[in-house]
Amino acid sequence: MNTIPLHQLPDKAYIHTLRSMQNYDQLVYSLCSKNTKEAIKSLNLEKGAINIYVDNSIELEICCEESFALIFYIDYDDSFPNNQIIAREDIKVVVDPYGESIRWESNFQNFGLKEYLHHFCEVLRRPKICVLLFSGENLDESFIEPIQKSIEGFQIEVLSISDDLTPEFAQKALESFSNYEDLYFDVIPCESHKVYEMDKYLIQNLMLVSFPDRGETKIDQVLVSNSEEISLRVPNFSEKDLNRFLKLWVRGSNPRLKYFYTVRQRPFGRDSLDMNLVLKGIKSNQIPLDSEEVHRRTKLAGGYRIWSFNGTTAVIMPRPQGQFELIVE
Amino acid sequence: MSVENAPVVDVDEAAIPVEKKMYYRFESNDKKEFRVSELAIQQSETLNRLVEAMGYTSEDVENKPAIAIENIDGKTLKLVFQWCEHHKGEAIPVDDGSVPKIVEIPEFDAKLMDIDNGLLFKLIWAADYLNIVQLLNVSCKKVANMAQGKTPAQLRRVYLLPSDEEDEAAKRAAQEAQDPRAREVEEEFEERKRQGGNSFF
Numbered sequence: 001m002n003t004i005p006l007h008q009l010p011d012k013a014y015i016h017t018l019r020s021m022q023n024y025d026q027l028v029y030s031l032c033s034k035n036t037k038e039a040i041k042s043l044n045l046e047k048g049a050i051n052i053y054v055d056n057s058i059e060l061e062i063c064c065e066e067s068f069a070l071i072f073y074i075d076y077d078d079s080f081p082n083n084q085i086i087a088r089e090d091i092k093v094v095v096d097p098y099g100e101s102i103r104w105e106s107n108f109q110n111f112g113l114k115e116y117l118h119h120f121c122e123v124l125r126r127p128k129i130c131v132l133l134f135s136g137e138n139l140d141e142s143f144i145e146p147i148q149k150s151i152e153g154f155q156i157e158v159l160s161i162s163d164d165l166t167p168e169f170a171q172k173a174l175e176s177f178s179n180y181e182d183l184y185f186d187v188i189p190c191e192s193h194k195v196y197e198m199d200k201y202l203i204q205n206l207m208l209v210s211f212p213d214r215g216e217t218k219i220d221q222v223l224v225s226n227s228e229e230i231s232l233r234v235p236n237f238s239e240k241d242l243n244r245f246l247k248l249w250v251r252g253s254n255p256r257l258k259y260f261y262t263v264r265q266r267p268f269g270r271d272s273l274d275m276n277l278v279l280k281g282i283k284s285n286q287i288p289l290d291s292e293e294v295h296r297r298t299k300l301a302g303g304y305r306i307w308s309f310n311g312t313t314a315v316i317m318p319r320p321q322g323q324f325e326l327i328v329e
Numbered sequence: 330m331s332v333e334n335a336p337v338v339d340v341d342e343a344a345i346p347v348e349k350k351m352y353y354r355f356e357s358n359d360k361k362e363f364r365v366s367e368l369a370i371q372q373s374e375t376l377n378r379l380v381e382a383m384g385y386t387s388e389d390v391e392n393k394p395a396i397a398i399e400n401i402d403g404k405t406l407k408l409v410f411q412w413c414e415h416h417k418g419e420a421i422p423v424d425d426g427s428v429p430k431i432v433e434i435p436e437f438d439a440k441l442m443d444i445d446n447g448l449l450f451k452l453i454w455a456a457d458y459l460n461i462v463q464l465l466n467v468s469c470k471k472v473a474n475m476a477q478g479k480t481p482a483q484l485r486r487v488y489l490l491p492s493d494e495e496d497e498a499a500k501r502a503a504q505e506a507q508d509p510r511a512r513e514v515e516e517e518f519e520e521r522k523r524q525g526g527n528s529f530f
């Protein structure tokens with residue numbers, strides 16, 4: 001085999017070589033020994049991210065510089081003691097950018113999700129899981145506890161629960177993981193006549209909450225939310241509901257809110273919202289159509305600026321198909 | 330002493346200003362001599378400073394002994410000077426410790442480095458010692474490319490990586506070499522253990 005004693009190169013050349021490697025190779029190199037781990041850690045790799053996708057198997061995705069570098073597929077074996085997720089067999093790893101899968105030799109025995117997670121969090125100096133996503137209609141609730149044990153102590157940036165899961169699964173997942181900043185759920189974690197039970201998740205001080213509407217969501221549930229961003233999909237709020245929300249915002253409700261967005265607002269037989277009804281009784285100024293004002297990368301021309309009691313301003317952007325956007329400045 | 334009188338690479342005389350047309354003589358540790366153009370020498374920060382400090386005239390270059398490079402052999406030095414002659418006059422990257430994000434290996438460099446890994450290893454040491462920034466970039470990139478798509482087990486073999494146990498042993502040996510008293514204490518401790526003593530003190 002073509003070999004070269006990398007550790008015996010001059011220090012500068014050694015670091016040069018490590019820096020010149022592809023991200024995938026750097027991460028694999030970090031797994032070779034304690035010293036190689038420290039060497040890659042010292043490179044301060046930029047923009048690393050760690051995602052966990054739980055479907056029928058567990059996928060641990062390690063990203064570097066906005067493209068994925070390594071994906072580990074780890075099968076959950078419930079026969080293993082203490083519900084630990086251990087990759088006892090060979091680990092299937094997807095390699096990028098070479099576009100091929102390889103199966104590692106099983107010399108990482110007793111090295112499972114938890115161990116890989118700790119390893120890469122340390123190497124990437126990123127003590128957070130970027131995305132924890134549950135999906136798959138066959139996903140069993142018994143997956144939750146082992147995952148919880150494996151990621152214990154880690155902050156989660158985005159917790160996402162897809163719509164093919166049951167409300168019971170969603171509820172258990174939301175109760176099991178509390179250490180998240182953004183919450184996306186596509187399934188209402190309660191029975192349809194108990195939508196109010198959702199409020200306990202909405203009142204958290206999150207960065208973002210995004211939830212679906214099954215027809216029972218009330219504007220009150222937006223009002224109890226303490227998130228900086230709220231995104232609702234297919235809500236059936238009327239102009240009167242939105243007017244009530246805005247009047248309460250003017251009086252000081254949702255003080256942390258920076259952005260509120262409803263997707264696919266049902267149009268009530270019209271193409272867009274009637275802004276006269278939405279803004280009824282609220283002092284507002286329309287921003288000229290030729291204005292160049294931009295906030296949060298959104299052009300504000302044509303929007304309606306309103307003021308809260310403490311002087312904070314917000315712009316309401318009328319959108320096609322009845323969508324509604326509130327941008328707090 | 331064997332002398333390689335011809336320049337390592339044909340010199341494009343038109344490209345070199347008349348006043349710069351001077352060839353320095355260098356000698357490897359196995360007594361091989363090389364003539365290298367002043368412009369090519371500029372690729373090596375170490376050699377460039379050396380010749381500047383010496384202040385040789387054209388006569389000095391011919392009459393004084395060749396400049397000895399004690400720790401590089403002729404085979405390696407030939408590659409180094411071939412590289413320098415080929416890249417003479419090119420902009421030299423600033424050596425600020427950073428590594429360029431994307432390193433392309435030019436065709437000439439790829440052919441030059443189509444050598445066994447033992448010689449590549451020596452070439453990297455020479456590029457580091459002589460501070461030839463771009464040669465270090467491309468040679469390290471070649472070594473980095475050896476990692477492509479390998480598993481940890483394969484990387485251990487390709488790069489001859491020590492295991493954790495070997496690293497630990499090497500660290501202990503280095504510490505002991507630094508502090509002989511520590512080794513004496515450890516030996517004394519081991520001896521007492523053999524004699525059945527429960528406590529060292």
